[in-house]
Amino acid sequence: MMYKGKLVTKAIIPAAGFGTRFLPQTKAMPKEMMPIVDKPIIQYVVEELVAAGIKDIIIVGSSNKRSIEDHFDAPNEDLLANLRAGGDKKKPFIDKIESIANLANFIYVRQKGPYGNATPLMNAAHLINEGEMFIYKWADDFFVAEPNSTKQLIETYEKHGGGVFACKAVEKDQEYNKYGIAAGEKADNYSLKISRIVEKPGKENAPSNLASVSNYLLPHDIFKYIEKASKQPIEGEFAFQPIVQQMINEGYSFYAREIKDGKFYDTGDKLEYLKTIVDFGLKDPELCSEFAEHLMSKVKDTKSICKKAK
Helix, strand or coil: CCCCCCCEEHHHEEECCHHHHCCCCHCCCCCHHHCCCCEEEHHHHHHHHHHHCCCEEEECCCHHHHHHHHCCCCHHHHHHHHHHHCCCHHHHHHHHHHHHCCCCCEEEECCCCCCCCCHHHHHHHHHHCCCCEEECCCCEEECCCCCCCCHHHHHHHHHHEEEEEEEEEEHHHHHHHHEEEEEEEECCCEEEEEEEEEEECCCHCCCCEEEEEEEEEEEECCHHHHHHHHCCCCCCCCHHHHHHHHHCCCCCCCCEECCCCCCEECCCCHHHHHHHHHHHHHHHCHHHHHHHHHHHHCCHHHHHHHHHHH
């Protein structure tokens, strides 16, 4: 069973987590709003979706995530008045902040239900129409690729039908213990038709080198399976990946798409967040030269630097 030929115009972003790995910073600021140079992480995620043709973005959050809503709302008049008082040199800032609210139609839903990544899907089910395909995308990790990862998922869907998982080639052995690894038969040069996703199998038991990360293109029918699963006793995390496996077993088609010509950034990890800031800082034409010079001055003697950090 597969879907084909439906336009993909909606996305769901789960954003209700507490970001405990970044405490105390995330005590008052949502982890999704932590900056990468001059934009919050979630804006990079939203901009990718919009560039891929997504019109409606459903953010499933919680009571401590109001700053996300405020960020994608129209700028308040006090801020605009302050910028206007700065004259022409401040106009680019006005253009930037006014454009944010017009990126997409934003819908906000409060998360309710058991712990796990199937719950945001369950909470947003009423906003996805029968027969629609939609994107389910994390708010704290993303690819930088051309074409972007969401476009590549849609490309695979348009070619084969069915759902699609974004994947990256494993780069380090420990990633086999961190991600779900796709198993299946080759569908084209970039994709497997999934027979199963093996969660954290370790290198010796991995069926391929494709790790499932970042975002997913899913069919509306997944909501029927989630609703049914929610009525059963839930042990541990209420996860959607086992539900996808059930759908595959019952004849639904899903594909693992390796995102080509891109780099994956996991900003939910402290070290990877710092690496992301460095990479984006070096891409900024205004910052690159002096920032690179500063970094070079600091890395001549890493042993000495790290000793001082202790």
